[in-house]
Amino acid sequence: MKVADYAVARGDAVISTIGLGSCVAIAIYDRLARVGGLAHVLLPAEGLSRDAANRAKFPTTAVPLLLEEMRKLGARGPYVAKIAGGSSMFGALLPASGINMGERNVVSSRQALASAGVALAAEDVGGEHGRSVYFHLTDGRVMVRSLKTGDLVL
Numbered sequence: 001m002k003v004a005d006y007a008v009a010r011g012d013a014v015i016s017t018i019g020l021g022s023c024v025a026i027a028i029y030d031r032l033a034r035v036g037g038l039a040h041v042l043l044p045a046e047g048l049s050r051d052a053a054n055r056a057k058f059p060t061t062a063v064p065l066l067l068e069e070m071r072k073l074g075a076r077g078p079y080v081a082k083i084a085g086g087s088s089m090f091g092a093l094l095p096a097s098g099i100n101m102g103e104r105n106v107v108s109s110r111q112a113l114a115s116a117g118v119a120l121a122a123e124d125v126g127g128e129h130g131r132s133v134y135f136h137l138t139d140g141r142v143m144v145r146s147l148k149t150g151d152l153v154l
Contacts, residue, residue: 004057006039008069009137018132020085022102024109024125025133026059027082028066028118029140030075036137037066044101044108059105059112067116079118082142082154083109084133086125102126122154 001007001017009015015038017025029036039062046052046060055061067079086106106125113120122142124131129148136143142154 001038001040003040004042004054006037006056006062006066006069008035008037008066008073010035010073011137013137015135015137016133020131020133021087022085022100022105024059024083024085024102024105025131025135026062026066026109026113027084027133027135027142028063028070028079028113029081029135029137030070030077030079031140033070033073033075034137035070035073035075036135036140037070038133038135039063039066041105041109044104059109060115063109063112063116063118067118080121080140081113081118082122083113083120084124084131084142084144084154087127087129087131124152124154 007015017040026039055065086102088102124144132145134143144152
């Protein structure tokens, strides 16, 4: 999946997104239905984009979108979420008062999940390294891969 995109599936599928820097991957899972959704969000708020039509671009719209699409595949909850990403890829280049877009994406993702009543079960966020995410719908496992830190299972 690409930036500002999402996918929803059920059963034995694996949904993945690569190249997360300051972006955040939001994975939501319904264990009973074995239905999951993954969004690769780009920006923390709609006001930061000239084009806000793409609901997968922002946490506040991506979380409800994932839940709507998951319900179409039989998900009813309870839901749990895992997030990854939100790096400060060029943190050394930011002035001390500079905006850390990765951190803002993480905060916005947490808030969007809380607003939707979805529990955040695990996260791998921050730092200064890129990540790729592989969401296994057989068991809700999220594999986070990074060249710098190796593999981590959430």
